[in-house]
Amino acid sequence: MASPVAVIGAGHHGLVAAIHLARSGREVIVLEAQGQAGGGVRTDALTLPGFRHDPCAGFFPLTAASPVFRELELDLDWVNPAIPMVHVTDEEGGEVTLHRDLAETAASLERCARGAGVAWQELVGTLWPRREALIATILSPLPPIRASVRLLAGLRSKALELAPIALGSSASLGTRLFGDRRAAAWLAGSGAHADLSPLAPGSAPFALGLNFLGHHVGWPFPRGGAGRLTDALVSRLLELGGQLRCGSRVRRIELAHGRVSALRLPGDERIDIDAVVATCSPRPLLDLLPAGALPTRVERRLAGWRYGMGTAKLDCALSGPIPWRSVSARAAAVVHVGGPLEETVRSLTEAGLGRLPERPALVVGQHSLHDPARAPEGKHTLYAYARVPYRLEPTDEELAERLEQQIERFAPGFRSLIEATSLRSPASIEAENPSLGNGDLASGSCELDQQLLFRPDPRLCRGRTPIQGLYAAGAWVHPGPGVHGVSGRSAARTALRDLRRRLR
Numbered sequence: 001m002a003s004p005v006a007v008i009g010a011g012h013h014g015l016v017a018a019i020h021l022a023r024s025g026r027e028v029i030v031l032e033a034q035g036q037a038g039g040g041v042r043t044d045a046l047t048l049p050g051f052r053h054d055p056c057a058g059f060f061p062l063t064a065a066s067p068v069f070r071e072l073e074l075d076l077d078w079v080n081p082a083i084p085m086v087h088v089t090d091e092e093g094g095e096v097t098l099h100r101d102l103a104e105t106a107a108s109l110e111r112c113a114r115g116a117g118v119a120w121q122e123l124v125g126t127l128w129p130r131r132e133a134l135i136a137t138i139l140s141p142l143p144p145i146r147a148s149v150r151l152l153a154g155l156r157s158k159a160l161e162l163a164p165i166a167l168g169s170s171a172s173l174g175t176r177l178f179g180d181r182r183a184a185a186w187l188a189g190s191g192a193h194a195d196l197s198p199l200a201p202g203s204a205p206f207a208l209g210l211n212f213l214g215h216h217v218g219w220p221f222p223r224g225g226a227g228r229l230t231d232a233l234v235s236r237l238l239e240l241g242g243q244l245r246c247g248s249r250v251r252r253i254e255l256a257h258g259r260v261s262a263l264r265l266p267g268d269e270r271i272d273i274d275a276v277v278a279t280c281s282p283r284p285l286l287d288l289l290p291a292g293a294l295p296t297r298v299e300r301r302l303a304g305w306r307y308g309m310g311t312a313k314l315d316c317a318l319s320g321p322i323p324w325r326s327v328s329a330r331a332a333a334v335v336h337v338g339g340p341l342e343e344t345v346r347s348l349t350e351a352g353l354g355r356l357p358e359r360p361a362l363v364v365g366q367h368s369l370h371d372p373a374r375a376p377e378g379k380h381t382l383y384a385y386a387r388v389p390y391r392l393e394p395t396d397e398e399l400a401e402r403l404e405q406q407i408e409r410f411a412p413g414f415r416s417l418i419e420a421t422s423l424r425s426p427a428s429i430e431a432e433n434p435s436l437g438n439g440d441l442a443s444g445s446c447e448l449d450q451q452l453l454f455r456p457d458p459r460l461c462r463g464r465t466p467i468q469g470l471y472a473a474g475a476w477v478h479p480g481p482g483v484h485g486v487s488g489r490s491a492a493r494t495a496l497r498d499l500r501r502r503l504r
Contacts, residue, residue, distance in 0.1 A: 003272045004029050005495065006263055008250050009279035011039025013473040013488035015233040016068060017277045020492035022240035033249035037234055041483055043225025046422035047317040050376040054226040056441060057483050058365045058383050059334060064217035065135050068485035074232040077223040079370050081333040084219035086326060087186040088337055088410045093325035096186035098214045113180030124215060131216055141490045142461050142478050170207035171198035171341060181341045188344055189336035192361050194446040195308030195387060197348035202448030219333050223371050253288045260469035275499060277491045279474040281435040281443040282456060295466050301457045308446060309351050310390040310426025310439035314403045316382035317420040321369060324411045333370060337362040337410055351387045356394060360386035360406055390438040396423045442481035443474060455480055463491035471495045
């Protein structure tokens with residue numbers, strides 16, 4: 001009788017992998033170290049009774065666009081605001097707005113700078129007919145040959161014109177496209193969702209991609225909290241006969257004749273397995289393997305894995321909505337508190353140099369404006385994060401104050417609304433989930449270098465590892481961060497092919 005296939009980690013990649021394995025008829029067991037499933041996709045009561053906060057992932061454009069989640073057809077109620085994002089450009093209420101509607105977005109850009117709206121419409125219009133091929137190219141296992149051919153064939157003469165965007169910075173793209181630094185800040189603020197300065201090579205596709213998705217699918221989130229997505233994945237797994245064990249930390253992956261054979265858990269519990277999909281990031285994975293199990297070059301690559309900037313996450317219970325000076329910000333799902341382009345650049349540059357930004361660029365989520373179930377009647381939640389150095393000298397209270405003061409600049413009276421606060425520093429984020437090394441929510445830097453290309457290594461980027469029966473998935477595996485499930489499905493498919501070949 002075949003042994004089960006194990007999945008280490010019940011984040012969304014692990015659950016997606018387990019569902020695909022269970023669908024094929026394999027016995028599957030998911031082992032999660034924490035007391036609940038979800039990893040970065042969950043909802044917790046972080047402040048006061050009745051307030052529901054998302055500690056990590058809060059908005060899900062990649063989920064809405066991902067073919068993996070379309071295949072799963074989960075029963076979820078999605079909230080999709082008409083205004084996905086507003087970038088506040090100054091303290092007097094200046095704003096540039098991303099609407100689901102392209103014409104309204106163009107009008108906002110045009111009010112900011114003459115010709116900016118026309119330029120955005122032309123760029124989006126060029127990409128729009130090939131949007132499915134574009135998404136398939138990004139969210140496909142390497143190499144995405146078929147999707148790339150379809151995309152290039154559709155763009156034809158525009159391909160060479162658009163090619164520099166893939167290597168450019170969001171600041172240079174925005175400045176060249178709009179001819180205005182306030183409009184450029186609107187684009188660059190979206191690139192800052194990754195650990196990338198607006199001046200960093202490769203930040204342009206991140207920024208362009210997020211704003212483009214705002215038109216294509218919006219920036220939706222599950223009604224009731226991010227945890228509803230995890231609940232739906234767990235329910236599907238259990239319906240298929242899969243097992244989930246929370247509070248079960250794997251201590252060691254055992255090998256026999258160069259192939260995985262068993263897992264060791266606390267209390268010396270041993271589980272015999274046919275294969276394992278590991279979703280923990282490189283350094284925690286190395287800790288589970290015997291020394292020398294991987295080829296020297298691969299082991300060196302994983303041991304030297306470079307995490308990005310840390311994250312400071314602020315959640316607040318508020319007595320009322322945030323009183324933004326920007327009119328559109330009062331109705332937006334997300335507000336980018338970055339100010340002028342120079343301030344966003346300075347914030348990310350200071351964090352990259354190991355200094356706490358004086359005026360940190362913030363991503364602020366306003367879930368309760370659109371989902372009243374997140375807070376008691378008349379009250380609201382705040383979701384905010386900033387990129388900061390991993391090693392910080394300020395206390396959590398001082399760090400929270402720095403973030404609150406930045407919001408207060410653009411929304412006078414905000415601090416008087418705070419009833420309770422929860423601050424998670426980079427160190428506390430890493431302690432809670434070791435896969436988020438240095439408090440990096442992407443489980444590895446997104447800077448444009450060899451780490452990003454063939455992420456994390458040419459011998460692991462498609463899920464298979466040099467160890468027979470060991471497969472890798474997660475944000476550290478191509479195509480990288482975001483709630484899209486691609487690496488989880490890819491690892492499961494690869495594992496199933498290998499297991500069938502082994503049986504034959």
